[in-house]
Amino acid sequence: MSSFKIFDIVGSGLSAQSVRLNTVASNLANADSVSGDPNTVYRARHPVFQAVKAQVGAGTSAIDQASGASVKVKGIVQSNALPTERYDPGNPLANEDGNVYAPNVNVIEEMTDMISASRAYQDNVEVLNTSKDLMLATLKLGS
Amino acid sequence: MPFSLDTYLGIHPDALKLQSKRTEVIADNLANADTPGYKARDIDFRAAMASAGSPDAPVKMTTDNPGHIAIDPNTDASANLKYRTPLAPALDGNTVDSQQEQAAFADNTVRYQATLTFLSARFKGLMTAITGQ
Numbered sequence: 001m002s003s004f005k006i007f008d009i010v011g012s013g014l015s016a017q018s019v020r021l022n023t024v025a026s027n028l029a030n031a032d033s034v035s036g037d038p039n040t041v042y043r044a045r046h047p048v049f050q051a052v053k054a055q056v057g058a059g060t061s062a063i064d065q066a067s068g069a070s071v072k073v074k075g076i077v078q079s080n081a082l083p084t085e086r087y088d089p090g091n092p093l094a095n096e097d098g099n100v101y102a103p104n105v106n107v108i109e110e111m112t113d114m115i116s117a118s119r120a121y122q123d124n125v126e127v128l129n130t131s132k133d134l135m136l137a138t139l140k141l142g143s
Numbered sequence: 144m145p146f147s148l149d150t151y152l153g154i155h156p157d158a159l160k161l162q163s164k165r166t167e168v169i170a171d172n173l174a175n176a177d178t179p180g181y182k183a184r185d186i187d188f189r190a191a192m193a194s195a196g197s198p199d200a201p202v203k204m205t206t207d208n209p210g211h212i213a214i215d216p217n218t219d220a221s222a223n224l225k226y227r228t229p230l231a232p233a234l235d236g237n238t239v240d241s242q243q244e245q246a247a248f249a250d251n252t253v254r255y256q257a258t259l260t261f262l263s264a265r266f267k268g269l270m271t272a273i274t275g276q
Contacts, residue, residue: 006170013174020177049178068167071175120176123241127170130252134166137259138159142266 005054005068006131012052012070013124019047019073020117024110031105034086036095042103044079044110079104151269154192155262161191162255168224169248172239179235183227185247191223 023045035041054068081104089098149156165186175181229238 006167009167009170009174013176016174017177049175051175051178051181069171069175069181071178116177119241120173123173123176123245126245127173127248130248131166131170134163134252134255137256141259141263142270143263 007128009068009070010124010128010131012072014121014128016047016049016071016073017117017121017124019076021114021121023047023076024114024117027103027105027110028107030103031107031110032102034088034091034093034100034102036093036100038083038085038101041083041101042105043083044081044103044105045076046079046113047076048074050074152262152265155258155265158192159255159258159262161186161188162251162258165251166248166255169244169251172244173241173248175237176239176241176244177237179237181237181239183229183239183244184224185227187223187225194223 027044030042033042049071050073051069052072054070083101083104085099085101087098088094088100091100094100165188168184168186172183172185227238227240227243230240230243
């Protein structure tokens with residue numbers, strides 16, 4: 001019984017969700033960072049998750065190999081949506097046409113992403129606490 | 144009269160092992176609740192217990208030569224790791240339903256603690272019989 005693998009799985013889930021929260025915070029903080037050049041303006045970032053099969057040696061049971069998938073952040077991609085163009089000649093960053101480009105951050109989407117990430121984080125914390133309690137109770141078996 | 148600890152403890156050690164496996168599988172599902180393309184799995188507990196305790200369980204493989212590939216005798220348990228049927232389709236191919244997984248996790252926790260209590264009672268009974276008090 002390798003219950004300690006649970007800590008690895010839950011730890012990976014917690015860190016993946018916190019990376020997601022980091023990108024949400026970064027997007028929201030930069031939602032108004034305009035620029036005169038559409039190629040250098042901030043673009044919304046999102047993490048990509050991938051399930052990783054556990055690295056097990058030979059001789060482990062097939063069920064041990066089938067379960068035990070932790071999650072890892074494969075990478076952080078930048079959104080390809082076009083930045084919004086605005087006519088604002090008074091802005092010091094405006095280009096020669098008087099346009100500024102605002103990042104393509106959808107604030108509503110970011111907020112719902114944050115709610116989903118925090119819910120998943122709480123689920124993982126609960127799994128961690130419960131597994132830890134169960135293991136401690138197992139150690140007290142018979143006494 | 145020979146005393147067998149295995150028959151005295153009954154199905155509870157097997158149930159405990161399976162329940163701890165199921166905790167891992169459900170924790171997997173919850174950790175991958177947002178991974179695109181991840182399919183939620185669960186252990187068919189009834190079928191797994193039936194195959195673990197029945198007298199016509201599959202033949203266990205043994206290795207008596209260093210050249211043999213080591214196979215764990217519990218490989219038959221993998222047949223009971225099944226996929227969940229998703230209630231609602233998701234755009235990214237993920238079939239994990241957090242609420243369902245949470246409920247299954249709570250259910251498994253209570254069963255695990257019940258099995259621990261039963262095992263503990265068995266051991267206490269044995270100790271009473273040995274020490275006589």
